[in-house]
Amino acid sequence: MSRFSHHPWRGGALAVILAFTASTAIAQEDMARPMPPDTLEWGAAPPSLPEGAELAVLEGNPMEAGSFVMRLRFPDGYAVAPHTHPTAEHVTVLSGALLFAHGDDPASAEPQEIGAGGFIKVPADHPHRAEAQGETVIQIHGEGPFSISYLDPADDPQGQSN
Incomplete structure (x- = not known):
């Protein structure tokens, strides 16, 4: 020993x-992986969203199973018609403002303005719609795969009806 x-x-x-x-x-x-805003790589949003939005993925892959963080940048007046997602959506408004309406008939529901710093938790399969006031940037985090189903198939920018 x-x-x-x-x-x-x-x-x-x-x-x-x-x-x-x-x-x-x-x-x-x-x-830690610091990501200053000027280092984000913005590209066109997926075709499931109306043309004009830009997307930056910060972490994960929204199209695969697992957690993700992404940002969407919308021009003034950009609107996403009533839709749902199969998983919960956690939305933080980083700049601008989002008009958010939800419920059984989000098309006719009175929208609520959510300004910079505001947060929205949208449960899975909960109908909602949104419209940007001014250039607006939102951050979404959740569990993938992230997808969108329009309540009216005619609103789907991909022209698919299910």
């Missing part, structure tokens, strides 16, 4: 070193 094998700190020191090594490996996998 080594002359160090009976020291009370030996086992504890080894455990601390192993724990530090493991936590360092985990920390490297989950390192």
Whole structure:
């Protein structure tokens, strides 16, 4: 036996070193990834949304299972007709304002203005619509796959009717 094998700190020191090594490996996998606004890569929104919106994915893949974070940028007056999503949608208005209406008949429901800093939680399969007032940027996070089903198939920009 080594002359160090009976020291009370030996086992504890080894455990601390192993724990530090493991936590360092985990920390490297989950390192912070700052994303200043001017570094976001904006592109056209998917064809399931009306033309004119731009999309930036911050984390995950909205089209696959798992969590995601994305931003959408809308021009003034941009509107998304009444629709639902199969999963909950968590929306934060970052700039501009969103007119949001929901319920059994969102087309005729009185919209509520949600300004910058406001938040909306839309449950899965809950009918709603939205319209931008001024250039508006929203951030959506949730669980994928993210999809949109229009209440009136004629509103679907892809021209698909189910």
